[in-house]
Amino acid sequence: xxxxxxxxxxxxxxxxxxxxxxxxxxxxxxxxxxxxxxxxxxxxxxxxxxxxxxxxxxxxxxxxxxxxxx
Amino acid sequence: xxxxxxxxxxxxxxxxxxxxxxxxxxxxxxxxxxxxxxxxxxxxxxxxxxxxxxxxxxxxxxxxxxxxxxxxxxxxxxxxxxxxxxxxxxxxxxxxxxxxxxxxxxxxxxxxxxxxxxxxxxxxxxxxxxxxxxxxxxxxxxxxxxxxxxxxxxxxxxxxxxxxxxxxxxxxxxxxxxxxxxxxxxxxxxxxxxxxxxxxxxxxxxxxxxxxxxxxxxxxxxxxxxxxxxxxxxxxxxxxxxxxxxxxxxxxxxxxxxxxxxxxxxxxxxxxxxxxxxxxxxxxxxxxxxxxxxxxxxxxxxxxxxxxxxxxxxxxxxxxxxxxxxxxxxxxxxxxxxxxxxx
Numbered sequence: 001x002x003x004x005x006x007x008x009x010x011x012x013x014x015x016x017x018x019x020x021x022x023x024x025x026x027x028x029x030x031x032x033x034x035x036x037x038x039x040x041x042x043x044x045x046x047x048x049x050x051x052x053x054x055x056x057x058x059x060x061x062x063x064x065x066x067x068x069x070x
Numbered sequence: 071x072x073x074x075x076x077x078x079x080x081x082x083x084x085x086x087x088x089x090x091x092x093x094x095x096x097x098x099x100x101x102x103x104x105x106x107x108x109x110x111x112x113x114x115x116x117x118x119x120x121x122x123x124x125x126x127x128x129x130x131x132x133x134x135x136x137x138x139x140x141x142x143x144x145x146x147x148x149x150x151x152x153x154x155x156x157x158x159x160x161x162x163x164x165x166x167x168x169x170x171x172x173x174x175x176x177x178x179x180x181x182x183x184x185x186x187x188x189x190x191x192x193x194x195x196x197x198x199x200x201x202x203x204x205x206x207x208x209x210x211x212x213x214x215x216x217x218x219x220x221x222x223x224x225x226x227x228x229x230x231x232x233x234x235x236x237x238x239x240x241x242x243x244x245x246x247x248x249x250x251x252x253x254x255x256x257x258x259x260x261x262x263x264x265x266x267x268x269x270x271x272x273x274x275x276x277x278x279x280x281x282x283x284x285x286x287x288x289x290x291x292x293x294x295x296x297x298x299x300x301x302x303x304x305x306x307x308x309x310x311x312x313x314x315x316x317x318x319x320x321x322x323x324x325x326x327x328x329x330x331x332x333x334x335x336x337x338x339x340x341x342x343x344x345x346x347x348x349x350x351x352x353x354x355x356x357x358x359x360x361x362x363x364x365x366x367x368x369x370x371x372x373x374x375x376x377x378x379x380x381x382x383x384x385x386x387x388x389x390x391x392x393x394x395x396x397x398x399x400x401x402x403x404x405x406x407x408x409x410x411x412x413x
Contacts (some may be wrong), residue, residue, distance in 0.1 A: 022387050022388040022390075024388060034164075039387070040142060040183060042383065
């Protein structure tokens with residue numbers, strides 16, 4: 001999640017939002033559009049109907065575990 | 071404050087708690103509205119005593135076992151109803167986009183995830199007013215597949231039912247049907263206007279009439295008063311559900327209730343205890359909003375009357391990890407298993 005749009009409020013270059021607790025991303029970080037979110041018992045998947053981008057909780061966990069350069 | 075001023079309420083509190091203990095443990099009768107009102111009015115300092123009584127009542131009526139359930143939104147968003155707490159209503163701005171009914175493979179994968187947590191129950195939930203024929207057939211076709219794949223009991227939450235639909239779900243093997251009253255009849259018009267509380271109540275009666283276990287829950291923190299909550303408890307007593315999932319409002323962006331604040335943890339604990347004292351034999355399940363409401367008080371709810379959990383994520387929001395809940399139960403030495411109503 002390194003795009004120009006905030007995944008929580010959907011605005012460009014927001015910079016103000018902190019990730020809410022217990023939430024999957026709500027907006028596409030590539031275009032800001034509201035995501036279609038599927039929440040399942042141990043994870044989530046989001047899909048942007050404009051960009052076609054799919055992201056998952058497994059990827060998000062991995063990104064936290066293995067930060068860039070680490 | 072004088073010594074007399076601090077002693078007198080404590081004495082009153084003791085007598086109210088003692089009277090409830092006699093009613094629930096010695097006489098094994100349900101508490102009436104006035105008795106619940108008296109307990110609801112106890113000072114905050116008395117909440118630990120209230121929760122201790124609720125825990126004793128839970129053990130006396132239900133035993134130590136805790137039931138675990140996983141839930142899945144199989145059809146998300148686009149709901150025509152206007153429940154003011156819900157992010158799945160199509161009537162509010164900024165709520166969730168509609169998504170189609172999940173594929174069979176997705177539902178089975180979620181059921182397997184649920185089974186892996188040690189759960190005994192899996193509930194498919196749909197954001198709809200009530201099922202159309204195609205939806206009903208899909209649900210009925212999924213029940214045996216989930217049972218065969220996982221061995222879980224299958225529950226369904228698909229809104230308002232007709233008599234025929236309730237019968238077909240029961241015949242199709244649905245173990246438990248969820249339909250929440252959410253709040254008291256007198257407060258309900260402030261929460262939803264596209265259907266009535268009475269329609270919800272009627273569906274609950276149909277569920278019982280057709281032999282499914284009734285799961286009928288509440289959502290606290292929508293602005294209802296103590297009197298509304300006591301009213302709701304009486305209405306739940308009259309329905310005699312097998313399970314009551316207890317939700318706490320998680321104010322969702324874009325909904326009319328987005329401006330409300332979550333309940334204070336101590337108030338949530340007080341009402342967990344009161345739900346147990348009003349409904350001593352019910353499966354009282356921790357449900358949505360517990361993480362943001364109770365924070366570090368999660369384990370205290372388990373010793374305040376709760377005897378069931380939704381583990382993992384909720385319909386559209388995330389929960390804490392199942393591992394955390396399983397560790398909590400292990401620490402509390404509460405065994406996991408399937409429960410059924412004992413009232």
